Amino acid sequence: MERSDGRKNDELRPVKMKVGILKHADGSAMVSIGKTIAVAAAYGPRELNPRHMQESDRAILQCNYTMAPFSTNERVRPGPSRRSVEISKVTREALEPALFLKDFPRTTIDVYIVILQANAGTRTAGINAASLALADAGIQMRDLVTSIAAGKVNGHCALDLTGEEEEVTECDLPIAYMPRENKFTLMQMDGHITKDDMKHVIKLAVKGCETLYEHQKKALLEKWSKEGFE
Amino acid sequence: MNFQKKYIMSHISKGMRLDGRKIDEHRKIHIEINPIEQAEGSAKVKIGDTVVIVGVKMGVGEPFPDRLNEGVLMVNTEFSPLASPEFELGPPREKAIELARIVDRGIRESKCIDNEKLCITEGEKVWMVMIDVQPISHDGNLIDAAGIAAIAALMSARMPKFDGNKVVYEKTDQKLPMTHDMPVPVTCAIMEGKLLVDPDLEEEEAMEGRLTITTTADGKICAVQKGSVGSFAMETIEEAIELSIKKGKEIRELIKKSL
């Protein structure tokens, strides 16, 4: 099936990932998938105020997802929207299962994601970047978290929809996935499809995640591998 | 006074800066045009480790009641905690608002955008130019980085189409109607009576005051802002004016080269 940008059904848009791009964050990364560009910063573990938010036996994770006003066709009004609040929540719930929070009682780990350019797949690009930022910061994790969306366009299941495809797709299904344990930490779906199609779309997304996992590992090693030697 | 501040001050009194720069020297400035292709115009400016991205978006709306035949200019900035552990989530606070207004002042007062050419139908529809400043990394002197990026973004912007009803976001070849003058802000920290051009983060934390002077190509001044707590004498202003004109020219050349 010919997609408007010539990709095959199971093909990702061009992926670029870079780790350690921000001077003052404890960990940071930039991930671009097609035209979508996400930057993430991780701070922590660090002191958490107000005290009543502290958990005595573990760290908490806080996430914030924002879109830069110039990131979309129609300018986005700055500040939180209902959509960005929801995405912040599911992002946190996608990353938290991967973290060993018990090692840092009473602290917070803060993740900030800013979308600089949006062409579909912003929340998934954000999660990929956040996962890299957390690893870069030295936070203890059971695995990296990868994320991508898949859908059904023109009767065919397709991986990593573009903005144009998102407008006509029968379903939009973003996932976040820990490849080592084969576990999902995020799953959402907009659309109306059969359960067979849904399983097919999920499998396609998992394949995309496995490719992104390799990109993530490569990006981390690109920054850090000079620290070790064979 | 805290320990590190004492250390910086002791060096400044000898005319030395911690990173080896002269007191009238900027850090390395790097300008990238159009990093955000989807925006009408954009620029990423690095001054040392300070990084700011400015995006220019355009829309169509009603003019202001006292300027019925002019386009609308708006400058906004959001300080994301991405850029610094000092920044908190939430609506822009005083530092962010001040920065946006300084950048706005430079552009508006220099009249570098020909606002009347942005009028579509007088009193009804005009182009709106929305400049959004997004600091990505704060290592001192966000103001100059933002001001330079704003100008670079405006000069490299291409207008979308307007079909009579709504904006069609396809880039045309048409540039923004600009006068080709470029207002450039130059910020100095004031320490022990000395002016340090382009203060980095440590210098900003130790400084007594801050002076930003925005100049245009003809050597005129179009915006001034004294910031931070502290005071200074007349000689300091005079020195700052000369510095800003001189440095402004150098930066203007840099911007031209990158376009």
Place this chain on the structure above:
Amino acid sequence: MNENVMEKSEFDKELEKMEIEEKEKALKNEESHETRERKVVLPGGRIVESIEYLPGRNCFRDGNSIYSKRLGVVYYRGRVIDVVPLSGKYMPEIDDMVIGTVEEVQYSGWIVNINSPYKAFMPLSGVRGFIDPARTDISKIYGIGDLIYAKVMDVTPMKDIKISMKDPSTRKFENGRMVRISPVKVPRVIGKQGSMITMIKDKTGCRISVGQNGVIWIQGEKENLAARVIMEIEENSQISGLTDHISKLLDGSK
């Protein structure tokens, strides 16, 4: 330690007991870090697929394999695998010497920033000499902004950190400058048996105190050279012949 707690068989329980004994033995042999492999591992990255080895610092076992919890370098200590982190915050441990900044003066002591997710508390009793808070303005002893060299006395499970300045090597710093590096690089700045830091002190004529928490104080003739060289170590800690490289840098700037 292992957060995926499943049904434990007798075999697993025996294995756990062995693990604890071996780990305690290995910890006593901290000095003998046998470097069989200095591979960079990522969080969730598999180190070995074998039940022969035991997970030490920053790793965990899942099934038959041992995985890393974080970005770091793998070291083998006998049968125990450690991952030494490449980045991350300073976690105070008892007996660590740290350099901190006084942030708050309270009635019964001081709150000190030690460049860690946790602030430290220095009680009045942790200071040399007797102080009567009713008669003394304790901020005159250590005030806000003061830089001090102190020892970690206690770390509770909830990570309340107590420091003291009773140890004779503790002091308040007056002049000089402060440099902050990533705490994971401190061992490289110190060097084997202090060889690196001694060389820097000698060649720059500076007094240098290194905190385990990544804060370093320098005072002397060539403070800036010493600072530059320390930051160079942080930047390029992995190169072989680091000592020679640093030695050349120090000599080059005579």
